[in-house]
Amino acid sequence: MRKLLLLAMFLTSATIFAQGTITGVVMDSQTSGPLPGANVMVVGTNNGTMTDFDGNFTLEVAESNGTIKVTFVGYTSKEVKFNITGGTQDLGQIVLGADDNALDEIVVTSFSLAIDRKTPVAVSTISAAEIETKIGNQEFPEVLKSTPGVYANKAGGGFGDAELRMRGFEGENIAVMINGVPVNDMENGRVYWSNWAGLSDVTRTMQTQRGLGAAKVAVPSIAGTVNIVTKTTDAEKGGNIYAATGNDGYTKFGATVSTGRTENGLAATVSASRTVGDGYVDGTEFIGYNYFVNIAKELGEDHELSFTAFGAPQRHGQRQNRYLIETYRESERGIKFNGDWGYLNGQVTHIEDNFYHKPQMSLNHYWDINENTELSTALYASFGTGGGGGWAGTNKFGLDSKYRDGYLQPVNLDLIVDENIARGADGSETILRASRNDHNWFGALSTLSTDITDNIELLAGIDLRYYKGEHFQEVTDLLGGQYYFDDSNVNNPVNLAQVGDKISYYNDGIVLWEGGFLQGEYSKDDLDIFVSLAASNTSYKRVDYFNNLDSDPNQESDYANFFGYQIKGGANYNFTRTSGVFANIGYFERAPFFDAVFLNFVNDLNPDAENQKIFSTELGYTFRSSVLRANVNVYRTNWRDRSLIYSYNNPDGSLGVANILGVNAVHQGLELDFEYRPFEELSITGFASFGDYRWESDVTGVQIFDEEQNLIDEINLFIEDTKVGGTPQTTAGLGVDYEFLKDMRIRGNYNYFGDFWSDFDPVSRTNPDAGETWKLPDFGTLDVGLTYDFSVAGFDATLNANVYNITDTEYIANAQNGLQNNARTALVWYGFGRTYTVGAKLNF
Numbered sequence: 001m002r003k004l005l006l007l008a009m010f011l012t013s014a015t016i017f018a019q020g021t022i023t024g025v026v027m028d029s030q031t032s033g034p035l036p037g038a039n040v041m042v043v044g045t046n047n048g049t050m051t052d053f054d055g056n057f058t059l060e061v062a063e064s065n066g067t068i069k070v071t072f073v074g075y076t077s078k079e080v081k082f083n084i085t086g087g088t089q090d091l092g093q094i095v096l097g098a099d100d101n102a103l104d105e106i107v108v109t110s111f112s113l114a115i116d117r118k119t120p121v122a123v124s125t126i127s128a129a130e131i132e133t134k135i136g137n138q139e140f141p142e143v144l145k146s147t148p149g150v151y152a153n154k155a156g157g158g159f160g161d162a163e164l165r166m167r168g169f170e171g172e173n174i175a176v177m178i179n180g181v182p183v184n185d186m187e188n189g190r191v192y193w194s195n196w197a198g199l200s201d202v203t204r205t206m207q208t209q210r211g212l213g214a215a216k217v218a219v220p221s222i223a224g225t226v227n228i229v230t231k232t233t234d235a236e237k238g239g240n241i242y243a244a245t246g247n248d249g250y251t252k253f254g255a256t257v258s259t260g261r262t263e264n265g266l267a268a269t270v271s272a273s274r275t276v277g278d279g280y281v282d283g284t285e286f287i288g289y290n291y292f293v294n295i296a297k298e299l300g301e302d303h304e305l306s307f308t309a310f311g312a313p314q315r316h317g318q319r320q321n322r323y324l325i326e327t328y329r330e331s332e333r334g335i336k337f338n339g340d341w342g343y344l345n346g347q348v349t350h351i352e353d354n355f356y357h358k359p360q361m362s363l364n365h366y367w368d369i370n371e372n373t374e375l376s377t378a379l380y381a382s383f384g385t386g387g388g389g390g391w392a393g394t395n396k397f398g399l400d401s402k403y404r405d406g407y408l409q410p411v412n413l414d415l416i417v418d419e420n421i422a423r424g425a426d427g428s429e430t431i432l433r434a435s436r437n438d439h440n441w442f443g444a445l446s447t448l449s450t451d452i453t454d455n456i457e458l459l460a461g462i463d464l465r466y467y468k469g470e471h472f473q474e475v476t477d478l479l480g481g482q483y484y485f486d487d488s489n490v491n492n493p494v495n496l497a498q499v500g501d502k503i504s505y506y507n508d509g510i511v512l513w514e515g516g517f518l519q520g521e522y523s524k525d526d527l528d529i530f531v532s533l534a535a536s537n538t539s540y541k542r543v544d545y546f547n548n549l550d551s552d553p554n555q556e557s558d559y560a561n562f563f564g565y566q567i568k569g570g571a572n573y574n575f576t577r578t579s580g581v582f583a584n585i586g587y588f589e590r591a592p593f594f595d596a597v598f599l600n601f602v603n604d605l606n607p608d609a610e611n612q613k614i615f616s617t618e619l620g621y622t623f624r625s626s627v628l629r630a631n632v633n634v635y636r637t638n639w640r641d642r643s644l645i646y647s648y649n650n651p652d653g654s655l656g657v658a659n660i661l662g663v664n665a666v667h668q669g670l671e672l673d674f675e676y677r678p679f680e681e682l683s684i685t686g687f688a689s690f691g692d693y694r695w696e697s698d699v700t701g702v703q704i705f706d707e708e709q710n711l712i713d714e715i716n717l718f719i720e721d722t723k724v725g726g727t728p729q730t731t732a733g734l735g736v737d738y739e740f741l742k743d744m745r746i747r748g749n750y751n752y753f754g755d756f757w758s759d760f761d762p763v764s765r766t767n768p769d770a771g772e773t774w775k776l777p778d779f780g781t782l783d784v785g786l787t788y789d790f791s792v793a794g795f796d797a798t799l800n801a802n803v804y805n806i807t808d809t810e811y812i813a814n815a816q817n818g819l820q821n822n823a824r825t826a827l828v829w830y831g832f833g834r835t836y837t838v839g840a841k842l843n844f
Contacts, residue, residue: 020084024091038072120570120582136802136837148671148689153813156319159286160194168693169223186467186511187594195358198290198312244839250277265298283341288314311359317350322827335830342411356386373450387436417480428481439469465513472506512539526574538591557603562591596643599657613640636668664696681739688732693724726759743789754778758815779811808834
């Protein structure tokens with residue numbers, strides 16, 4: 001590895017003498033428009049380039065005559081001869097046609113990807129090349145941090161613990177799909193990015209649709225959609241190996257191999273990688289793997305079949321708890337401080353950690369029924385196993401406890417072991433446990449597309465899902481004791497639990513989903529219009545093995561059904577060759593999440609659970625020229641009856657939980673972004689978003705009754721015009737990418753975040769004089785990188801380096817509001833300081 005990096009650095013001084021320059025533009029025969037990202041290679045050499053977003057290319061060649069080959073996946077390749085006189089030659093337009101024999105990308109919901117200047121939504125698309133050059137040791141969602149309206153941060157700082165927010169909404173309100181298959185948790189809507197930590201290795205494109213979006217699942221998200229499209233089987237034989245290193249012991253190795261398409265129409269691609277490191281934050285050591293397999297086969301002229309499987313098993317230490325700013329300043333570890341780990345027998349032991357493996361498999365079928373009608377179908381399955389660690393019993397992990405060798409030091413778990421041993425037959429007083437969330441998820445997606453006329457297309461589809469989540473705690477370490485006493489299971493009230501035994505709770509959550517959609521699209525000349533209708537039924541059932549006797553018929557609840565629907569429409573009109581406008585509008589109702597249906601963590605159905613109601617509108621303008629692409633849009637989203645849970649004490653001292661209705665919010669704003677290419681070697685990008693996210697009105701006079709209809713409590717929430725916290729409401733950025741030497745590019749990206757209020761739970765705002773929450777300090781970070789493409793021993797290679805937050809700016813990335821609405825009482829997570837990665841890739 002070291003030799004390869006030294007060789008790559010040595011080769012940066014090499015100079016290539018060219019005989020001339022050829023130029024041209026690659027066009028798509030199907031759309032009569034440019035084909036960006038096409039490969040242009042001089043036949044018999046490793047000299048090549050790619051077309052820009054207008055299909056243009058410029059290539060310096062060492063010979064005055066020869067042949068170039070132009071290729072693009074899914075299109076027939078074309079060879080064009082050149083004969084340079086006078087130093088340059090313009091080859092004009094080179095038109096590529098669709099390859100009827102090529103292996104199409106069988107992504108069943110590829111229709112969910114927005115098309116530039118056609119689909120009327122606010123969209124940002126990131127290519128595989130951009131992900132590969134920028135990702136380094138960042139978290140996967142951080143690739144989107146230069147997208148308007150998006151805020152990605154590392155949360156506690158553990159491997160894969162990042163969170164993503166969009167237009168002020170939390171992650172559970174963002175629909176995330178991989179190859180069109182939804183991956184949000186069926187019970188709570190969350191996305192656990194640690195499950196997909198290695199997915200960046202095999203991502204071909206990542207598209208963010210803000211607002212209503214073009215996703216054709218039955219009910220979309222409130223904030224927007226992230227659709228990650230993985231690489232399909234490559235049409236050409238080959239592969240690559242790569243290695244990277246970085247700060248805090250970060251090391252990564254990986255490889256990809258493709259067979260290419262054989263004569264019988266079969267092809268396969270396999271990719272795998274391993275990543276390890278100590279973590280920037282103390283006590284967040286990690287190890288992760290990634291694997292990806294795609295096998296595709298042509299079945300006659302009208303059918304294609306593709307099987308894809310991928311997963312990313314991992315284990316990492318976590319920083320589960322935020323701390324006061326004062327705590328970080330008092331710690332000798334500063335912003336890296338983490339109180340959730342310690343030493344046991346001289347080894348690092350994570351009190352809080354995460355371990356999970358969620359393989360996903362899909363079988364996709366594409367059927368060309370006739371020249372006007374196509375059917376795409378996917379059957380998929382996912383099997384999640386794992387959970388998060390923690391402790392049970394007596395809390396001995398306070399920051400100033402005697403079990404730390406000094407204030408704010410790691411926990412000395414050996415002392416706890418000694419105490420548990422001394423207890424003898426009384427068992428362990430404190431143990432380590434894991435909260436498990438295993439699940440099985442099966443689904444089917446099918447979309448039929450037919451051309452009614454030359455200008456009208458009709459799409460219809462079904463979306464079926466079955467999900468069963470198994471939730472329990474298990475003992476992972478008795479810390480020296482003989483057993484751990486647990487009386488939470490009514491079927492075994494005297495449980496002397498051993499390692500691997502279930503404690504505290506054990507229940508299943510079952511979710512059924514039946515959905516369908518119907519969409520009509522009209523496209524003629526410069527006008528595109530769509531109208532979409534969708535409906536879904538969500539059914540929840542809960543099975544409780546600890547709170548109900550096995551003989552109790554109430555151990556398994558009835559199904560609770562929630563009917564949701566959606567109607568949306570939009571139009572895009574390109575009134576000139578360069579300018580266009582779009583607008584969309586929609587209303588939908590979404591089922592409440594599982595915990596809002598079953599309160600008190602038992603099988604009691606909540607009679608007041610209601611659908612959440614969302615109304616959204618958007619208007620945008622697009623500009624495209626040979627050197628400038630720009631977008632600007634305004635939006636407004638009204639969110640009604642957000643699901644909120646209020647906890648209270650019953651007169652007998654037991655805990656009660658109530659569902660609060662009438663909590664509404666308004667999210668509105670302005671977004672803009674641009675890319676300017678004054679010449680091929682230089683790209684300047686920028687974005688800005690100005691949001692106004694606030695709670696709409698107070699909620700007063702909410703009465704809580706017991707089962708006998710006695711008034712227990714009256715709730716008043718004072719939240720009117722209070723800023724929605726947890727995300728900056730003003731963001732901006734500027735990026736530069738410049739090829740200052742042949743095949744050597746340098747880049748820089750500055751991101752600014754402002755108008756950032758600390759997060760809070762609206763049900764905590766019961767004081768009419770609570771006031772506005774604490775506003776975090778504005779901050780900005782600068783990332784820089786270098787990419788160099790070169791040849792070594794007849795192979796193409798790439799050297800890539802990134803430095804993130806190069807100025808080592810100290811900033812607060814996440815905060816939970818305190819009682820006094822100020823910096824002194826807020827609990828915070830700091831963002832990372834300066835970090836780096838260096839990697840090399842060899843193609844064969």
